[in-house]
Amino acid sequence: MIAFYSTASGNTARFIARLGVPAVRLAEPPVRPFVLVTPTYADGEGRGAVPKPVIRFLNDPANRTLIRGVIAGGNRNFGEFFARAGDVIAMKCGVPLLYRFELSGTDEDVARVRSGLERFWTRQLSPAQ
Numbered sequence: 034m035i036a037f038y039s040t041a042s043g044n045t046a047r048f049i050a051r052l053g054v055p056a057v058r059l060a061e062p063p064v065r066p067f068v069l070v071t072p073t074y075a076d077g078e079g080r081g082a083v084p085k086p087v088i089r090f091l092n093d094p095a096n097r098t099l100i101r102g103v104i105a106g107g108n109r110n111f112g113e114f115f116a117r118a119g120d121v122i123a124m125k126c127g128v129p130l131l132y133r134f135e136l137s138g139t140d141e142d143v144a145r146v147r148s149g150l151e152r153f154w155t156r157q158l159s160p161a162q
């Protein structure tokens with residue numbers, strides 16, 4: 034399952050729609066382990082990369098215990114701060130940064146995330162293999 038945040042520009046929401054996997058917006062608390070998908074909104078120096086609604090969501094221990102990985106969106110124009118929200122969340126929550134994509138992603142991003150998530154959840158459910 035995916036929990037995601039997207040703003041009015043809707044890039045992340047379009048990426049999620051193309052993935053075609055079960056997904057909820059952050060407003061609905063997830064009931065099972067999820068991968069978080071979020072865009073990056075930093076100032077010019079990388080500060081504030083994680084959107085405030087995502088911070089509020091992750092401040093709730095009930096949500097934080099269920100996060101298993103993060104996928105971050107961004108724009109390569111931001112250079113070293115591309116998709117920085119993913120690095121910050123991975124570090125703070127101790128989960129892997131699974132993927133980074135630009136804007137609403139390419140067809141290749143969609144295909145790679147779909148198959149990557151399948152492998153990821155298979156491993157999560159049977160870690161011995």
Ligand SMILES: Cc1cc2nc3c(=O)[nH]c(=O)nc-3n(C[C@H](O)[C@H](O)[C@H](O)COP(=O)(O)O)c2cc1C
Pocket residue numbers: 038039040041042043044045046072073074075076079082106107108109111114115116117135136137
């Ligand atoms: C004010 C502002 C700051 C941004 N900062 C970053 C940034 O630091 N790094 C990055 O990779 N993308 C940055 N972006 C690009 C957004 O992450 C990108 O447009 C994303 O696709 C937006 O997703 P959404 O439409 O779902 O909100 C920024 C965009 C805006 C408008």
